[in-house]
Amino acid sequence: MCAVLLGSSAPLHAEGSLDAILQRGVLRVGFDTFVPWAMKDTNGEYMGFEIDVARKLAEDMGVSVEFVPTKWSGIIPALLAGKFDIIIGGMGITPARNLKVNFSQPYEFSGMSIVASSQLAPHRSRLEDFNTPETVLAVKTGATSVAAAQKFMPKANLRLFDDEAQALQEVLTGRAHAMVASAPFPEHQAARHKERLYLPLAGQTFTREPIGFAVPKGDHDFLNFLNNWITVMNAQGWLEERYAYWFRTLDWESRLR
Amino acid sequence: MNPSPRNGRGFWGDLVLVLALAIGAGWFLFRITTQVPYDWNWPALLPYLVRTEPELAPGLLLQGMAQTLRLSLWGGLGAIVVGTMGGLARVSHSPFWRLLSGVLIQGVRNTPPLVLVFLGYFFLADQIPWLATAQHAARQTTGLWRLLLECAFGPVGQLQSLLAAASILGVMEGAYVAEIVRAGIQSIPRGQWDAGYALGFSKGQILCHIILPQALRVMTPPLAGQGISTVKDSAIMAVISIQELTFQGMQLMATTYRTFETWIAVAAIYFVLTATLSSLAHAVERRLERGQEV
Numbered sequence: 001m002c003a004v005l006l007g008s009s010a011p012l013h014a015e016g017s018l019d020a021i022l023q024r025g026v027l028r029v030g031f032d033t034f035v036p037w038a039m040k041d042t043n044g045e046y047m048g049f050e051i052d053v054a055r056k057l058a059e060d061m062g063v064s065v066e067f068v069p070t071k072w073s074g075i076i077p078a079l080l081a082g083k084f085d086i087i088i089g090g091m092g093i094t095p096a097r098n099l100k101v102n103f104s105q106p107y108e109f110s111g112m113s114i115v116a117s118s119q120l121a122p123h124r125s126r127l128e129d130f131n132t133p134e135t136v137l138a139v140k141t142g143a144t145s146v147a148a149a150q151k152f153m154p155k156a157n158l159r160l161f162d163d164e165a166q167a168l169q170e171v172l173t174g175r176a177h178a179m180v181a182s183a184p185f186p187e188h189q190a191a192r193h194k195e196r197l198y199l200p201l202a203g204q205t206f207t208r209e210p211i212g213f214a215v216p217k218g219d220h221d222f223l224n225f226l227n228n229w230i231t232v233m234n235a236q237g238w239l240e241e242r243y244a245y246w247f248r249t250l251d252w253e254s255r256l257r
Numbered sequence: 258m259n260p261s262p263r264n265g266r267g268f269w270g271d272l273v274l275v276l277a278l279a280i281g282a283g284w285f286l287f288r289i290t291t292q293v294p295y296d297w298n299w300p301a302l303l304p305y306l307v308r309t310e311p312e313l314a315p316g317l318l319l320q321g322m323a324q325t326l327r328l329s330l331w332g333g334l335g336a337i338v339v340g341t342m343g344g345l346a347r348v349s350h351s352p353f354w355r356l357l358s359g360v361l362i363q364g365v366r367n368t369p370p371l372v373l374v375f376l377g378y379f380f381l382a383d384q385i386p387w388l389a390t391a392q393h394a395a396r397q398t399t400g401l402w403r404l405l406l407e408c409a410f411g412p413v414g415q416l417q418s419l420l421a422a423a424s425i426l427g428v429m430e431g432a433y434v435a436e437i438v439r440a441g442i443q444s445i446p447r448g449q450w451d452a453g454y455a456l457g458f459s460k461g462q463i464l465c466h467i468i469l470p471q472a473l474r475v476m477t478p479p480l481a482g483q484g485i486s487t488v489k490d491s492a493i494m495a496v497i498s499i500q501e502l503t504f505q506g507m508q509l510m511a512t513t514y515r516t517f518e519t520w521i522a523v524a525a526i527y528f529v530l531t532a533t534l535s536s537l538a539h540a541v542e543r544r545l546e547r548g549q550e551v
Contacts, residue, residue: 026396026414033511040512042304044317066414069508070498078498081379083418165510173293189514256512257301 017085017215018222027058027065030079031089032072034164035185036246038089041255049246053107054088056238057229073142073162076100080216086226087214090182092144102219103212104226107233108243111205112148115186115197116178117171124200130178131155138167138176148207149180172196182209184247295517302518305509321505322526324411328423328501329488331410335427336487340434345464347439358435365432370493374425378497382421392417415500422494430487437479441472474545481538485531492527502526 021027031038031050038048046067058065068084079087079101090110093103116124124130130137135156139145140163149158159176161167168189170176179186183205190197213226233239246252290297305316315323339361346358365373382388395416398406403413410416445468453463495504506523510516 024393024396028414033508035512040317040508042308042316043310044308044314044320068414068498069500069504071496071507074496074498077379081383083498163507163511165514165516168514169295169516172295257304 028084029054030084092209101214106210112207113183113186121177136176138170138179145180321502325501331423332426336430339431343435344438377425422499441476
């Protein structure tokens with residue numbers, strides 16, 4: 001009797017999201033484009049650290065993966081509205097976010113880094129140098145970089161942008177003194193625009209942020225699966241190996257042009 | 258009504274105006290190419306328009322353009338359905354229908370589109386069960402059906418969000434279409450109705466055979482304008498991550514950091530789309546005018 005009831009409602013309304021994903025045969029992954037976490041190469045294929053993680057996760061679940069690129073500022077509402085099953089997008093675990101979604105244990109660590117304009121803000125080497133009311137800092141809306149900038153440089157003026165490219169452009173055109181973003185974005189940009197940008201902290205990050213998978217609240221079976229998947233992948237060294245490829249080398253850059 | 262080209266300023270006035278505009282544009286171009294610290298790199302955009310490896314295929318921006326066209330097409334069809342029903346209800350004798358369409362039209366016209374998009378996508382779209390059913394059914398398709406489905410609606414995985422976005426766009430534009438339909442019907446003199454009644458036609462027959470054919474001619478220019486607006490307004494769906502032209506442009510900027518080139522290319526593609534629609538609409542209008550003269 002129970003089986004009949006379950007069977008009749010199963011295709012669209014399976015109980016937990018783990019069951020729903022297996023029934024559907026598709027894992028829907030939400031993320032936003034952010035080099036080198038997730039981006040599209042010139043062939044239109046997604047690539048990046050998070051993309052590797054999502055593909056491997058789906059493969060181990062025996063389902064196919066479907067990527068749902070989503071604006072970062074609306075990514076949590078989209079997850080809660082059921083537009084996808086999981087955020088695999090370099091999302092930093094914070095108490096505020098955790099009140100709305102469940103996080104897995106961290107599968108990687110990221111940190112904030114700062115890149116400055118060499119014309120507008122030359123010869124600065126400490127974060128305190130940027131903690132003045134005259135300093136304009138460009139950051140991405142809804143990212144942990146906003147909290148980091150407010151904590152370490154509370155006196156500086158923050159200007160919020162929808163994505164990194166616009167925030168960076170603000171520094172390049174000389175309307176902002178510096179930009180705060182997750183490493184290795186500032187490092188890559190300083191290397192690309194040597195004459196206009198420099199790294200005040202010489203490539204050191206000033207925070208260490210745990211990154212986890214985000215899933216809707218109330219589904220502990222899925223969370224348990226994710227946590228143990230991360231433990232297994234760490235034990236096999238797979239996560240470390242992929243992290244090294246995407247964050248410590250630039251071998252993948254040729255696929256972007 | 259045939260103003261002479263020599264009317265007003267005359268030749269020298271026009272020349273001065275054109276020169277002033279050219280100098281202004283030249284100065285602006287000079288400023289952005291030399292003064293703004295930006296390395297222009299147009300070739301970097303090419304693989305995102307058309308890719309050649311492993312085979313010739315549309316790049317990210319052209320895929321976005323196709324999705325914009327699909328969104329505009331379904332949104333526009335939705336707008337015609339919503340607008341026709343809304344416009345007819347607006348001129349109905351029943352206070353109920355007048356009130357219902359009045360609420361829709363005033364509601365849409367007096368709220369910001371962005372707010373409507375968020376409300377529609379995050380709250381209303383989940384309440385429509387057939388959207389999820391359609392998504393589920395689409396995933397099961399194979400072969401020719403899959404191909405047809407992808408031609409009409411783009412990637413199958415995005416069907417649900419595309420349909421939701423098209424419905425929202427249809428309602429938003431439909432409110433304006435309803436006013437065009439109402440104005441079109443009301444522009445036909447009362448005598449035409451009376452004549453119809455005198456000949457023993459029913460209300461529906463008068464509407465279909467006498468009023469609407471004449472009203473259509475009045476409605477065509479504003480409807481064409483609304484159609485062009487639909488293409489431009491579809492850009493707003495980027496905020497709910499529908500993978501249309503604007504969204505793909507923003508994704509591209511996040512990958513390549515080629516901000517200016519990408520925005521200019523996106524604007525140019527929109528211009529080509531809407532200019533094509535404009536000239537099509539113009540041709541239709543002329544066709545209708547000729548019909549009137551005969």
